[in-house]
Amino acid sequence: xxxxxxxxxxxxSTTCLALAVEKYGAAEVMALxxxxxxxxxRELDSARDVAEYYGVTFRELNLAVLFADSDCSLLRGSTExxxxxxxxxxxxxxxxxxxSTYVPFRNGLFLSTAASIALSAGCEVIYYGAHSDDAAGxxxxxxxxxxxEAMDRAVWLGSGEQLRIEAPFVTKTKADVVAEGLRLKAPYxxxxxxxxxxxxxxxxxxxxxxxxxxxxxxxxxxxAWED
Amino acid sequence: xxxxxxxxxxxxSTTCLALAVEKYGAAEVMALxxxxxxxxxRELDSARDVAEYYGVTFRELNLAVLFADSDCSLLRGSTExxxxxxxxxxxxxxxxxxxSTYVPFRNGLFLSTAASIALSAGCEVIYYGAHSDDAAGxxxxxxxxxxxEAMDRAVWLGSGEQLRIEAPFVTKTKADVVAEGLRLKAPYxxxxxxxxxxxxxxxxxxxxxxxxxxxxxxxxxxxAWED
Numbered sequence: 001x002x003x004x005x006x007x008x009x010x011x012x013s014t015t016c017l018a019l020a021v022e023k024y025g026a027a028e029v030m031a032l033x034x035x036x037x038x039x040x041x042r043e044l045d046s047a048r049d050v051a052e053y054y055g056v057t058f059r060e061l062n063l064a065v066l067f068a069d070s071d072c073s074l075l076r077g078s079t080e081x082x083x084x085x086x087x088x089x090x091x092x093x094x095x096x097x098x099x100s101t102y103v104p105f106r107n108g109l110f111l112s113t114a115a116s117i118a119l120s121a122g123c124e125v126i127y128y129g130a131h132s133d134d135a136a137g138x139x140x141x142x143x144x145x146x147x148x149e150a151m152d153r154a155v156w157l158g159s160g161e162q163l164r165i166e167a168p169f170v171t172k173t174k175a176d177v178v179a180e181g182l183r184l185k186a187p188y189x190x191x192x193x194x195x196x197x198x199x200x201x202x203x204x205x206x207x208x209x210x211x212x213x214x215x216x217x218x219x220x221x222x223x224a225w226e227d
Numbered sequence: 228x229x230x231x232x233x234x235x236x237x238x239x240s241t242t243c244l245a246l247a248v249e250k251y252g253a254a255e256v257m258a259l260x261x262x263x264x265x266x267x268x269r270e271l272d273s274a275r276d277v278a279e280y281y282g283v284t285f286r287e288l289n290l291a292v293l294f295a296d297s298d299c300s301l302l303r304g305s306t307e308x309x310x311x312x313x314x315x316x317x318x319x320x321x322x323x324x325x326x327s328t329y330v331p332f333r334n335g336l337f338l339s340t341a342a343s344i345a346l347s348a349g350c351e352v353i354y355y356g357a358h359s360d361d362a363a364g365x366x367x368x369x370x371x372x373x374x375x376e377a378m379d380r381a382v383w384l385g386s387g388e389q390l391r392i393e394a395p396f397v398t399k400t401k402a403d404v405v406a407e408g409l410r411l412k413a414p415y416x417x418x419x420x421x422x423x424x425x426x427x428x429x430x431x432x433x434x435x436x437x438x439x440x441x442x443x444x445x446x447x448x449x450x451a452w453e454d
Contacts, residue, residue: 061292066340070347098387104346108385112332112339113293119331120297142385150384154377158335158369160325191401 001057002028004118005127006110009033009046010193011211012129012169015181019168020127021054022184030057030121032114033173034210036103037064037075039082046192053187061113074195082195084204091137099139101195101206108151109167114144115155119163126155129176131169133210145170174210175217182218189223201225228284229255231345232354233337236260236273237420238438239356239396242408246395248281257284257348259341263330264291264302266309266424267401281412288340300327301422311424311431318364326366328433329420334369335378338392342345342382346390353382356402360394360437372397401437402444404434409445416450428452 003020007013008078020029031054033047044060049198073080079099083090090099114126119169127158135144152165169177193211201208201224215222230247234240247256258281260274271287278285300307308329310317317326334357341353362371379392396404408415420438421428428435428451442449 018344065288066343067347069344102387103343105342105382105385105390108381109343111340112336115332116293116330116336117296120294138387141387144384147384150377150381152336152382154374155332157371157374157377158332160323160329160365160368163332 001030001121001123003125004030004032004114004121004123005056005125006114006129007031007033007047007050008129009043009048009050010129010150010191010207011174011181011188011214012131012177013047014050014131014186014191015177015184016127016168017054017056018181018184018186021056026055029054030059030118030123032117033058033060034110034113035060035062035064036106037067037077039074039076040192040195042197043192046190049190050187051188059117063109064112066109067103070104072103074103082089082205084202085206086209087133087137087139087206091139096138099206102140102142105142107140107147111151111155113176115159115163119159124161125164125166127166127168129169129177130167131172131174133169133174136168139206143170164214178214178218178220182220189226191224193224228257228348228350230352231257231341231348231350232283233341233356234258234260234274235356236270236275236277237356237418237434238401238408238415238441239358239404240274241277241413241415241418242276242404242411243354243356243395244281244283245408245411245413248283250413252272253282256281257286257350259344260285260287261293261337261340262287262289263333264294264304265330266301266303267419267422269424270419273417276417277414280417286344290336290340294330295335297331301330310431311429312433313436314360314364314366314433316363317433318366325368326433329367329369332369334367338378338382342390346386346430350390352391352393354393354395356396356404357394358399358401360401362397366433370397391409401441405441405445405447406447411448415433416453418451420451
């Protein structure tokens, strides 16, 4: 196995998986999805569907116990509602702190978990789908370029120089991600982004708004909204 | 809660816990121990005993599933024997690679896990007991000063500048750790270091040899060997 892709079943990680499969071939790629107590477990079904579409090895972990004491609004244990606003609107009230859907050090945890599994499987690289829209204004600080550089260095050094992190979109926008995915014919019809656990995307949460804007910027209809 | 201490029940983490309790007081300190498939589960009993000695909150996690595919000799699933040699003797054969008891990205994983839990509990710092003897010659690359700096930066940035890592011994030797622990009257009689799962320490594995040398350097008998 050459590459491990952190897969949430959304647009960004599905595009990462498309890139990894293009570069290494499906037989050398593993997708890793994590249940961490999120309300929108539907994304895990999407992660599995996307892995099956590409014919890559799929693994799912349950790390929910680590967030048992978190008050993050994304989690089932929280009494907080998921904001029905854009990230920009939310950030206007957080005084530079992360938004309420920030899961404590989630990307660092997922990358470290992925590193332990990837090293055991002989992989040389981990892909993940952080992009600059999510990092903007410190909404999700674990999506920033600076965080990614530090984490890549930690994984490289801490693995005895055996493993790297690849974040192909960390300086790009979500619209850039969709453009790349359209080029790669990524199976966006299988993906799920909405933070709510409903049958259809709510269209109002931060990630629904970002997703809609990214498709609109590419002049393409989001298949999630097709009948 | 102010500080989370990664606790393995050994000399280094017990001395970290002593430092954290000295600085913050027992009521503001949490100890976190991890079962990851290690043969020497006895260390977890020691971690619990040390936490009880200090009266700090104790939490234990099971992350063994992450190492199910690892061939690390420290793990129960491995058919490899734990080397009965010093680290220097082992490193003479590894061509600059980590020793066979290196657990893939263990410290990175534990620190990230600790970060998620620490942020949920409102902590501002994570302590862990990496020291320079373990990092020497790349035996355990996830104990090095460079790794620690990168990981601290990743946790600081990825947490939205809410959490730091403290590795008080990262540039010191294990003899220095014991000297500090003796000053703090750390309960070394409760600790366990040996990689083998026996009743008494084997005295031959890398960590037994390091521990013996550290006590000898301080002119003190190791309480683990007292009758």
